[in-house]
Amino acid sequence: MHQQDSAVPDAGSGRLIADRYRLLSALGEGGMGTVWRALDESLQREVAVKEVRAPAELPAAKVELMYTRLQREAWAAARVTAPNVITVHDVVTDGGRPWIVMELVQGGSLADLLKSRGTLLPREAARIGAEVVDALRAAHTAGVLHRDVKPANVLLSDDGRVVLSDFGIAVIEGDTALTMTGELVGSPEFLAPERALGRTPGPASDLWSLGVLLYAAVQGRGPFRKTGALATLRAVVDEDPPFPDRAGPLAAVLEGLLRKEPAERMSAEEAARGLRLVVRDAESGPGGAPADPRVPHGEELPTAASATASGTWALTAA
Template sequence: MNTSGTSGRPGRAGGEGHGAPPAARGRLLAGRYRLVRELGRGGMGTVWRARDETLRREVAVKEVSVPFGLPEEDVTRLHARLEREARAAGRIEHPGVAEVFDVVRQDGRPWIVMELVRGITLQDVLEADGPLEPERAASIGAQVLSALRAAHGAGVLHRDVKPANVLLALDGRVVLTDFGSSLVEGGEELTDAGEVVGSPEYLAPERALEAEPGPASDLWALGVLLFASVEGRTPFRRETALATLGAAVDDALPAPGRAGPLRPVIEGLLRKHPDDRLSAAEAERLLRRVAGGSRARGGGAAAVPGAREVR
């Protein structure tokens, strides 16, 4: 599970996920959605494969995991965060964002019902196979950026773009997941002052300095994702989260050695000041140009060996 979201990672590439606990498997939510199998679990929540018995289709259902003894105020905040995720994703109409079908309440807590996307996370691919070729990374990055542009156009900042939240679907799509950390234009901030939202290795300098985030902050995170995809590591990772944030603010970007034609895009997205970064439109244009080299040779982002169902 990531730092502040609710998506789970069932395990390595090709795994079948966790088996549902006997008491949960078969449970019916809101008289309609029957839990079939657990797909992923983490500190913040669980994602299930479920059956919509009204429309007779497979769906994904996300619930919040509430630690025993958690103060009621924090429980309320966790529930609000899940509902915010549903509202944020529900505002975005794009094939790179899983469609939200419903939000139901059962036992006093919310459950999100959404499109079941079959595939594997980019994080699992990197851990199983190592760094990507620049052209494949560019193809994935262009599709993530297209989804981000749709989100930004709908007034939504993702705030936790990273490989664990990018799903390579069997149908060829690249899907941006986990809007649990997102900020919706005009919406309430659900974190305390000074609380870090997102993953430190992917946090933009302005966010590390607690400045107001904007679309350029998501573009920085995409730049880190691209760097990690071709180099096999993030550029500013240090021994502690605080040191990592400090490096993002103060340290020069290490020269990417494997990026090839992707290097100008990475460097353009990882400029310290948000106003100096590549625009989303220019970055997407450059990414698609780099990705075009892989299609000419028969490569691409769609190959997903050992994929499984996950959201």
Template sequence: MGTIAVESAPTVVGSGRLVTGRYRLTTLLGRGGMGRVWLAEDELLRRRVALKEVVLPGHASEHVRASALAEARAAARLNHHNVVKVLDVIEDSGDHWIVMELLSGRTLADALTSDGPLPATEVRRIALHLVDALRAVHRAGLVHSDVKPANVQLCDDGRVVLMDFGIATALDDEQTLSSEAMAGSPAYMSPERARGDAVGPASDLFSLGATLFAAVEGKSPFGAGDPFSTLVAVVEARPAAFVNAGHLRPIIEGLLAKHPADRLTVDQATTALRPSA
């Protein structure tokens, strides 16, 4: 979930709606468990934007809903080349929307579906950009909580962008992820998050490792066919066999350590990923 590039897509119900008297929905770009993303026209500034309709599970508490919007507002304060720019968080007729910059290109997930595994050198380049993005996110006091190929945009100009802060959490939020708050993709979830424990920056680093594994090997390291089996694999199993990773293998393994304290940090990952390392 999180595609915000311009691609051809069929018109669906909702197209043409004017949100807050300003944003005209045109094309549905993507959908997922946390909502739908639209191409929209900002009729005030006469520009195109991506508009995400935040749709949390029906059983989510008001606290969870409020937290999701609060962290989206926090993400709006981020200003980093490798993090999608959140322009606004708005409400219209009881619906909540996140206004984001519109990006070119395609997601890493789409690239893997179309082209298969990426060369290790390209994955290294992508990884360095994502580590920089996570450094900025964590310094802002946030945990992204949903790092995965579908939330990584590969722009036409070479820019790599981490997207979708719909389930980000604040570092000082004492709430753990109970079943009502559980969201995201099991195959890219950290063991502590899968267990419902409190999460921190290390959780994003685990998800980064799973994302890099998928990028270079063409599949999730823990995909087991169904969500429950996948979560069990995340918590208990070793990752799938490495075939294409080459020099990236020890870095990915360091990110995929089961215990947060044993994982590579952002700085350690950066050092290991630099070509001179």
């Protein structure tokens, strides 16, 4: 998890978890608990510790289910070994609930960056997106779906590293889902249409979420955001995304990722190639940085068809 300034109260600071991890200060707070900066007293290094707090009104059976899900988060993330995926160091139980110990990423999140800047240039968004695709490819190869790809879960390290974090609602392919009946898992704005319809998600569902993330990064607003969750989900299922007039050459990748039918969606390999082409073309102009060596010379950015299967945009790569 990442380190940033926070107004979260530090009640509990100084507490020793599992006789090893000393809580130092709160980094952030969300619906499922608090993330702490902590000191691993055994190895004398700083780490991030995720504290899980179940709502007081939640029945005991659902509390147990929630804690099992969070333990699954750690197991899922620990299965994925890649530079762009948050490293899970340990899972401990203290006070009757799990605490997840992770690497401390010095920096902020993409959500923080967008809040301060509003939008990114297409090449900036493409660079971040290419690293997130690498993380997703590693996760999918390990049989792990992230299911909550959004700006708040993309960490931007001070050393330039892009890290995908928070596998809190990840599901291991082939396992029985632990989702409570009727519970919405994930952020509605970034939810893939098949998931909104209750269908079984797959790797393409994470790629849709990445497409929404990149769209929001260059446009300043997600393509399906409405005033309420139900209206947002309806838009995800039924509405075409507005043309991203600020996306430039990134528009073709967005079109490929935001196809309603998972089978027609751009693959991770195609997305990685397209995103790195956007970066390479932006950097290879006069005075630009060297081209990304992972992009073959002679490749061209894929041009979207004049009419997609979902009838959305007429695009060119220009």
